[in-house]
Amino acid sequence: MTGADVLLLALGAVAVGSGVLVVTTRHLVRAGLYLVVCLGALAGDYLVLTAELVAWVQVLIYVGAVVVLLLFAVMLTRAPIGASDDLDRPGWPAALIGGGAGLGLAALLVDAYRWTAVALPEAGTAERIGGEIFRSWVLPFEVLSVLLLSALVGAVILSRPDIGRPGAGPSSAARPDPAGRSTEAAR
């Protein structure tokens, strides 16, 4: 058992523990914060696994952007600060499926790898990964860029209900709208 294994175990324990808290906590905001911990622990995992670039991207995009977005959403939907009682539904099918999936996958993987050890490959630095992407995976990269663009446009359209609706001119945006008003009040 090497130091890397110890690190992996510790980080994995942190990730799983904070993941458990993410899906069980009754505080919306705390769920987002536990997610940060979980994602950060995963980023540490990536580092141990010599995936440097992935680790930094994980920190930048997930911890820096996605979680912030999620926290914004929590606020925009006027989530209560304290504990909420109506966050969950009856849990046995979820437990069954989630536990089945997690433990089943774990069993499969444990059965596949046992306690074997592998040598770590050379580190996935930005240079190497960039070279791979722009040498072997350039087409998926471009497709992903288009996907991002379309997601951007879609998000804009979704959040602007006065766009693309027949008969809706610029004036319709100024009409009284209780829901819209409440959103604005929340801001």
Next chain:
Amino acid sequence: MRPVIPYVTAALLFGLGAYGVLRRRNAVLVLMAVELMLNAVNLILVTADTTVRAALPHSGQVFALFVIVLAAAEVGVGLAIVLQLYRLRASVAVDEVPLTEPPAGAPVAVGTAAADRPEASTTGHPGAPGGEAR
């Protein structure tokens, strides 16, 4: 390095994500659980990059990057939908979204319903607490 450790971590995280998706009622929390699942997949991809010797080096890490980009896009669109849902129904509970075709004049569905029908958007869902009540 024992790859079974990150593998099991990823499997358990995936299970937790699935559990969260099914258990949570709040749309934002559902999205968080989805993030957990995606990260579990990412961890598997990165770990597999160390155990599986592919013809192209570091394919797993490249895939993980792609998935991160996808997750970003997904969160962007998903949150837009959640906000729109909240604007229409003053609630983000996913199991209260009506699925049948509403009668004429009522809002149709998430994202396509009209904000220019204020009377329907407030009275069409008596179970939802009003925005000002919270």
Next chain:
Amino acid sequence: MNGPTLLGVLLPAVPLVAGLLGLLLPPSPRGPAGGRDAGEQRARRAAIALGVTGAAGALALAVALLATLDRPVEASTTWVDLGGLRVTLGVRLDGAAALVAVAVGAVALAVQVYSIGYLKRGPHDDVDVDHRYPPYAAQISLFTAAMLLVVVAGDLLLLLVGWEVMGICSYLLIAHDRRLPEAPAAAMKAFLVTRVGDVGFLLGIALLGVSAGSFRIADVLAHDHSTGTLTAACLLLLAGVAGKSAQFPLHTWLPDAMAGPTPISALIHAATMVAAGVYAVTRLYPLFEAAPVALTVLGVLASITLLLGALAATAQDDIKRVLAWSTVSQIGYMTGALAVGAPGAALFHLLTHAAFKALLFLAAGAVIHAVGTTLMSRMGGLRRGMPVTFWCTVVGLGALAGLPPLAGFWSKDGVLAAAQAAALDGEGPTPAWVGWLVWLAGLAGVAVTAWYATRLLLRTFLGTTRVPLAHPHDPPGTLRWPVVLLAVPAALLGFAGFAGAFADRLQPTPPATPDHPSNLLPAEPLVHLAPSVVLPLVLLLLGAGSAWIRWRRDPAADPAAALGPLRPVFAAAFRLDDVQHALVVRPARALAATVRAGDERVVDGAVEGSGRAASGLGGGLAALHRAALPRAAAGVLAGALLIGLAAALIGGTS
């Protein structure tokens, strides 16, 4: 096409054309009230002209045919050749056909003329004018055409066509008076009961045609059929004959058919429909002669019918029903004559019966017209008011009862003599006991007939007036003259039996061929003046006298009261209607109800159930698909888990 053939072809064609043209006339013209009356009058006049012209033309053609026909004529062209079966369009004319055609034409003409006056005010003295005269007259013309087609047809299928057209015309005409509640039911009953027989008739014809390879009557007669085929075919034909000629057990429609207008009763009873059965048997008599079993059955049925009809006639109060049952009884005489091997006597009686029964019905129509009811219990003492009708009725009833020297005496005596010969000497194609049966039944029938004829006369025309009616009067000319003119043959037609030419014509003589010699009747006289004539005369006097004595004792009472407890039984005709109802109608209705229920519940249920099940299943599946996000996600994830599990297990084992 020589003269007689042309006449034979034209004979049914003329009333047919008149009837088809008449059907084109508007039954009740539309328009403003004034123009409507005028239009209706115009249509009515046209209908009268067409009907009378058609009937008169048919009568003229029939008389011409009778005059020109010196020997049997047969002419046909092939119509359809169905493999081994040949269907021809042809006429087969002999003396009997010509005579029956004359009778049909004469009765039809009388009925057409009579209807002009009778339907003017509608039956039962209704003030309402009958608005449906044109179709009525056209249907009579069609009826006449159909009967004439039966008379002259040289092909069995052609005969069947006329036979069926008569069925539908009788249905239409019996139901003519829509104001009578019982008329539609009676029409339906007549149609259905005769249909039952017609099925047998059709099967018999098919059997004969297939056996002979041709439907031409001459071919069928000439063909050497096997005994089994012949017996079966003749029995099947008898079913049709029993239906059309109202023989037991298919006689029940005839009394109910009195719901039709009285002229129609005269037409159906006298010359057309009921005569068709007897006539069809004489047409095919050589076949029946070779099938004694069928003739035996016919003889038994005839005896039953004869007595049944006569006894049922004794207790009726409705004057038309008395006459209807007497028709049943008289047809029994005819079929009895056929059964004992005397088709000539049968045809003779058919002709005289046509004359006196038409006379009786038309006279009864005049009485009904004057009194406004058909019930004898509300008549009486009409002799003073309507002498012409009275004397005509006397002639008709005398002929019916067989009072010499009226027509019915001679023809009935011919029947009885033939039966006597069959009984005592064993002559005729059937066993002697059939002869005995027919003879005894005929003799008993004479007495009963005399009794009810006397009762009819006494109750209607003599005695005191039971209903204070101001002026019972003889009917107007259109009603009177047909009655008066029909009284002449009713009185005198019997003497024609003495004329050799007449008797010869009545013997149905198919052209004899060397290999198939005519083994028909020896040239026996139609009229017998043997000592045995005394017997029916004595019975006649007995019957009439007993009724008379009864009436003398108490002119106000109904002589039928003498029947005592039997009276309701006779009035209900031995409850055969009820028997029929219980044995046929109720099971058929129950079966229909069962089938209908089965159709509604099982078949419809299956169809609708499958539809409902499909839409229910679809609704269920749709509801399943319309899952909210959590359930859908759970489903997706559970499915993925299951697939993964299966893959792991299968992949792990393999």
